Amino acid sequence: MNGGQSIWKSAVNIGAIGALTTVLLSLIGMVGAFSKRDIIYEIVTMGHTLLLTVGVFLSFLSAKRASQKGLGRVFGATLITGILTSGGVALLVIVGKTINLRMVFVNASPALYQLLIFGFDASFGVPLLLFSGLLCGLFAFLLFIAPPILRRILITGISSVAIAGVLQDLLRPIISIWGPLAGINDVLFAVNGLTLGGGLGMFLIISVVMFFWAHKGNKIKTKISTLPPGRQRMLKTGTWLILAVILIALPQILGLFLSEVITIVGLYVLLGLGLNIVVGFAGLLDLGYVAFFAVGSYIVAILTSPELGFFNMGFWSALPFAVIAGILAGVLLGIPVLKMRGDYLAIATLGFGEIIRILVLSDWLRPWLGGAQGIGKIPNVTISGYVFSTPQQIYYLILAGCLLVGFISWRLRDSRLGRAWMAVREDEDVAQAMGINLVATKLMAFATGAAFSALSGAIFATKIGSVYPHSFNVMISINILCLIIVGGMGSIPGVIVGSAALVGLPELLREFAEYRLLVYGAALVAMMLLRPEGLWPEEKRRRELHKEEEPEAVPADAQGSA
């Protein structure tokens, strides 16, 4: 840091990053694809919002860098970053109009350039583009000098409107089944995107609510904490009751598509809770976890499917076999890797997972396992005549499974076994010296995790109605690992938050399927750089990761943003 020089340098650097990011976003095709959808009807498209967000965010970042050097320099820094960001895009347009980039970059079409210069002629559009970069910088500057409360209101309000615009296709059908409230749709949404009035109204309502909460929130909190203990307990039970009612009514509130998404999230919660025991509690990095999921599914399929016709059992009589088979597989695959540690364990388990998938896929075992065609016609679950067939019905099955598994995990965590797992996670040698039987402890972790996974697999089999080897590739294991780490390793609520974020959100954005995994990957990296402890971390682990920060300031902050 040598005076003013470094500020301009960092502003230029950030601007270069901005230019690179926006050009990349354009060439990847995200801008083009997102522009088909309006956030606010005929005024702002999603594509433009994406680019503007990058510009504003990066300008804000350079303002932060320059914050110590006086307002004038902050102003300059934001403008530099803003104009450089838009300059990158402008350069792309100019280059693209002279050379045909399409030979290499499939998305570099004239339509894209037209979009980038707002549909105007190049002689007017390019300056306009640069000007919009300046505006981004200016807006970032205003955000920066605004008081924190105003800044928070602005950001929350605008991002809520943007989210409502992005998720319009989901919100519309959901709101329309709410009976009397269905009228909201007409106010809020136009043919494509929000109406201008709806967007502004939403922004205003959110701002007012936030403003109110910022002023009165603390008072309400202190009021609650000063209530007599009896009343507090009532309040707590009340909250739990409301939560339970919401959980039960959820499929009816959300409609078919979202219920489907929730069942998928639920299956991943089940899987995540299992892997959380292996990786989160016991610290055994297992990348072949999907194998047990496959075992559970395939056992149920073999035992129930009339297509193979071996057993023709019902789901409930097949379920115990599936879980037991899962446990056996867990122990069997656990034994050879007992003495391996760290990455060796990871790659060996990954190998096991792949071996099982390849065996199932092979023609060799086809008469028993169905080969690449899988096994179909798996019957639905029934309880005394009630059939679970639609996602809205299967939801309850999965909810029951999640509650059961969540309860078991929660009870296990502080049990003797749970503490033994954590001791093994922290240091195997010390744990052994303390008299912990490493073999039994590790095998119990593998077995418990595998049992949960097999249960999830069993439900998955009846939900889909058929099983294919392709449903059990290594990406699933990796996904589950990511979700428990993003949620917060070893934390049970973290698994739920992680599944919602990593499985639920991408499902909701299915129409942008092409960019789903791209965003997912970028989000994983960003998450690990900015918040390595996860979204809802376990208390102990967070403290380990933030040793240098003062302990008393952290809890409130963690709760707020989780």
Added chain:
Amino acid sequence: MGQRFHGRFSPTDIVMWLIGGGLIFLAIWGAIATLSAGVYSARHWIDFVIFGLAQGSIYALIATGYTMVYGVLRMINFAHSEVFMSGPYTAYFVAAAFYRSGFLDAHPIVSLLFIFIVSMAISTGIAFALERVAYRPLRNAPRLVPLITAIGASFFLQYTFRGLYGSGFQAYPVFKMLEGHWTILGIRILRFQLVVILAAVLLMLALYSFVMRTRIGKAIRAVSEDKEASALMGIDVDKMISMTFVIGGAAAGAAGVLYAVMFKQVHFFMGFIPGIKAFTAAVLGGIGNIPGAMLGGIFLGLMESIGPSLFLDGLGIVAPYQLKDAIAFTMLVLVLIFRPTGILGERLAVKKA
């Protein structure tokens, strides 16, 4: 495993040895049955071996990148498969342009060299950027954190390249010079396979001598031995870690071109399977050990190519070639059971992980 062999075997050891012994017995039985049935002639076996060597030397080149990064950072660089993909995929456009202009057929060696340079440059750049953006800030984070970052970066790179270059398969132009076969000592060898093997061996020798002979190589080895001590000795640790990624990236880029020459197509997802295989190879050879990774790669390639016919055909398994990946991973598990440190590895699995 401080208590290894307390003079007695635990039940789990016995189970392990039973599993391992059973698998080895099956393999030997299968091999005897196949050989005595005589379905394959010597020509077949030679073809299998050469194909295996070619494929294995590609794995070996990729594996050096994994193993070197593991050596200095103790992390699995999951995104290395994307480093491998990025080079040849970008170089495809150069190759295609050469092909269209006729330059490729007129000067095949020059254009191949140029393709190599482009591919290695891109892969190197991606590897370098990857380290700077995704791994360097996490130097002191818990072990799983960089692993997740690597997975994230891998997704990001895959789909970025998909977005940039499209989602289809791109057919690499054919080098006329490399079509057909040469006959050496009475053995017919497909030209491109021989070229792949030779190029890979040359590159591996170059890489090995770079790491063993030059000052930078020495510094890299020092860093992988002990970061603090090498920092005290005046080695710029961060720079050496970057260098490691650069070398690994260059090797991966070169391996990518060889892969494209051999299989004649590129795709944004092409890195995934070779990546996993190469990592397996690195572990087989003893991770952190460069000659080990090379040996492991070649061993794995050979096993994949010979294994299905040799071990499984005799056992009466239908379509044994489908199980080649299962053989690769079974080898891995067997090696890890009987020699947990890999073929050439020191006792790293126990000591440092």
